[in-house]
Amino acid sequence: xxxxxxxxxxxTTNFIDACxxxxxxxxxxxxxxxxxxxxxxxxxxxxxxxxxxxxVATLLRSGEFHGSSTVWLIIVGIVxxxxxxxxxxxNVKMTAMxxxxxxxxxxxxGAVALxxxxxxxxxxxxxxxxxxxxxxxxxxxxxxxxxxxGSISFWGSNIAFGKLQEILPGRPIKLPGSxxxxxxxxxxxxxxxxxxxxxAGTHSQLLxxxxxxxxxAVLGNLLVLPIGGADMPVVISLLNAFTGLSAAATGxxxxxxxxxxxxxxxxxxxxxxxxxMAKAMNRSVPSIVAGGFGGTVDAPAAGGAGxxxxxxxxxxxxxxxIQLSYARQVVVAPGYGMAVAQAQHAVRExxxxxxxxxxxxxxxIHPVAGRMxxxxxxxxxxxxxxYDLLREMDDINxxxxxxxxxxxxxxxxxxxxxxxxxPGSPIYGMPILEVDRSAAVIVLKRSMASGFAGIDxxxxxxxxxxxxxxxxxxxxxxxTAEVQAL
Amino acid sequence: MDSLVIDLxxxxxxxxxxxAVISKVPNTLHTPLxxxxxxxxxxVVLGGLLLMAESHGVLEKILLVVAVAFGTINxxxxxxxxxxxxxxxxxxxxxxxxxxxx
Numbered sequence: 001x002x003x004x005x006x007x008x009x010x011x012t013t014n015f016i017d018a019c020x021x022x023x024x025x026x027x028x029x030x031x032x033x034x035x036x037x038x039x040x041x042x043x044x045x046x047x048x049x050x051x052x053x054x055x056v057a058t059l060l061r062s063g064e065f066h067g068s069s070t071v072w073l074i075i076v077g078i079v080x081x082x083x084x085x086x087x088x089x090x091n092v093k094m095t096a097m098x099x100x101x102x103x104x105x106x107x108x109x110g111a112v113a114l115x116x117x118x119x120x121x122x123x124x125x126x127x128x129x130x131x132x133x134x135x136x137x138x139x140x141x142x143x144x145x146x147x148x149x150g151s152i153s154f155w156g157s158n159i160a161f162g163k164l165q166e167i168l169p170g171r172p173i174k175l176p177g178s179x180x181x182x183x184x185x186x187x188x189x190x191x192x193x194x195x196x197x198x199x200a201g202t203h204s205q206l207l208x209x210x211x212x213x214x215x216x217a218v219l220g221n222l223l224v225l226p227i228g229g230a231d232m233p234v235v236i237s238l239l240n241a242f243t244g245l246s247a248a249a250t251g252x253x254x255x256x257x258x259x260x261x262x263x264x265x266x267x268x269x270x271x272x273x274x275x276x277m278a279k280a281m282n283r284s285v286p287s288i289v290a291g292g293f294g295g296t297v298d299a300p301a302a303g304g305a306g307x308x309x310x311x312x313x314x315x316x317x318x319x320x321x322i323q324l325s326y327a328r329q330v331v332v333a334p335g336y337g338m339a340v341a342q343a344q345h346a347v348r349e350x351x352x353x354x355x356x357x358x359x360x361x362x363x364x365i366h367p368v369a370g371r372m373x374x375x376x377x378x379x380x381x382x383x384x385x386x387y388d389l390l391r392e393m394d395d396i397n398x399x400x401x402x403x404x405x406x407x408x409x410x411x412x413x414x415x416x417x418x419x420x421x422x423p424g425s426p427i428y429g430m431p432i433l434e435v436d437r438s439a440a441v442i443v444l445k446r447s448m449a450s451g452f453a454g455i456d457x458x459x460x461x462x463x464x465x466x467x468x469x470x471x472x473x474x475x476x477x478x479x480t481a482e483v484q485a486l
Numbered sequence: 487m488d489s490l491v492i493d494l495x496x497x498x499x500x501x502x503x504x505x506a507v508i509s510k511v512p513n514t515l516h517t518p519l520x521x522x523x524x525x526x527x528x529x530v531v532l533g534g535l536l537l538m539a540e541s542h543g544v545l546e547k548i549l550l551v552v553a554v555a556f557g558t559i560n561x562x563x564x565x566x567x568x569x570x571x572x573x574x575x576x577x578x579x580x581x582x583x584x585x586x587x588x
Contacts, residue, residue, distance in 0.1 A: 035510040045569065077534065084563070105524060114534075252490075257496050266504075266526050272505065372516075373519075386577055
């Protein structure tokens with residue numbers, strides 16, 4: 001007798017709601033573990049446990065397996081998802097993390113849009129025959145919001161993935177003049193207009209699919225295509241926020257508390273990151289989304305004298321090695337160039353060689369260095385660089401005056417003193433790593449090509465700066481060999 | 487109280503809680519934060535699971551299977567990759583520090 005009773009108890013709404021509350025409690029507690037690297041692993045596992053509780057509770061719901069095929073369809077979906085997700089998570093390289101995150105954002109947004117589509121069909125196409133799912137305005141508004149934002153996020157993330165994976169060119173692709181913004185606005189108006197018409201009571205399948213899903217899809221593509229590679233940290237964060245908010249909207253439509261809370265956590269996280277990235281570039285989010293800032297990432301240019309007519313001092317690996325070996329403190333400022341050259345392990349070797357010579361080595365990490373928030377930290381963590389050597393911009397800036405040599409590896413705009421000194425510069429006002437305060441600066445660079453922003457860097461013409469041209473990985477390895485030989 | 491009002495209250499409060507919790511995450515952990523939130527928004531898989539039993543016709547079933555698969559990719563892939571990444575973050579001389587901490 002006790003077995004059926006307990007089974008019934010497990011299926012009651014109260015029990016399932018209680019599970020949902022436990023689930024979102026675990027998720028919030030888990031996310032609060034991410035405030036430090038020591039507690040983060042446990043935090044992530046706690047959040048995963050919360051997710052497992054939410055999924056199991058949903059499957060316990062009475063009527064969950066109504067219909068003969070339901071259980072198999074759920075198994076098929078979960079098996080496909082696991083078969084794709086597990087190998088992807090196991091095998092992805094740390095240099096490819098921005099692409100991975102973009103793709104994960106995309107599938108989340110896609111799932112929201114598909115769920116909204118099915119909800120819509122339940123509401124209208126079956127003529128309100130399902131009593132448990134009427135289609136009141138309040139469900140409608142949130143579901144349609146989810147459909148629009150989820151669809152934008154799905155397609156936008158795919159474009160971001162394509163750009164990061166270099167399937168698509170990283171440079172901005174856009175219509176001439178203000179046509180692009182105008183077209184985007186028209187698409188948004190059509191999508192929102194369709195949503196309003198549907199809310200007003202029209203039961204048009206066509207309006208939903210073409211007006212909302214398709215317009216939002218085209219809009220997602222057009223929003224991300226004009227945005228250049230170096231603005232990717234902002235775009236990825238923004239799409240992350242979109243996916244979270246659309247998930248929360250679906251949660252309201254389905255009146256499911258754990259979906260609301262989880263979606264809002266992601267929405268808050270994405271919003272905070274977007275804001276921090278935009279601040280670190282001294283640009284507004286709308287101006288980044290409008291796109292077109294900067295030209296090509298790798299403008300071909302010859303070494304030697306730059307556009308501003310100053311002279312550049314080229315140096316050799318052997319000279320750099322001597323300079324570094326006799327320094328007391330060396331600060332390494334990495335940028336996207338280090339990721340492209342996959343030079344993080346070589347950098348770690350150089351750090352070890354210098355530490356054997358009693359040189360203090362620290363890393364200066366600009367918030368927008370790389371293609372996503374925290375990109376440099378993950379790469380250096382992969383190369384076994386202890387995280388306490390990595391300093392944030394505000395911590396390291398006062399230290400540059402006490403630094404003998406700053407080694408810049410594939411970073412440009414984030415070290416450009418024009419942001420501080422030249423009010424006319426396009427990047428004026430952007431917070432930078434104040435590397436020009438250190439006694440000497442060595443820049444590892446492929447060529448004299450300007451950075452993503454296409455702005456000349458006066459740092460390169462500074463008398464205390466010397467340049468070592470070539471592939472970052474090869475250059476760092478050469479320097480390490482010279483240091484060890486000393 | 488109307489269930490919509492409760493849902494909206496949860497929405498607003500969760501937004502503030504999320505903001506308070508995530509504001510404290512240091513720059514060092516921003517990439518794991520992003521992949522972790524990728525996993526969390528995989529919660530949409532619940533939407534797919536909830537609607538599956540009520541779906542009619544082949545189209546809806548296909549849409550929902552894809553939605554469940556997408557959500558599962560997020561949940562499974564997101565948590566695994568975050569775990570893998572966080573395992574790489576090491577303190578200087580980790581064994582000593584752990585002993586000191588205990």
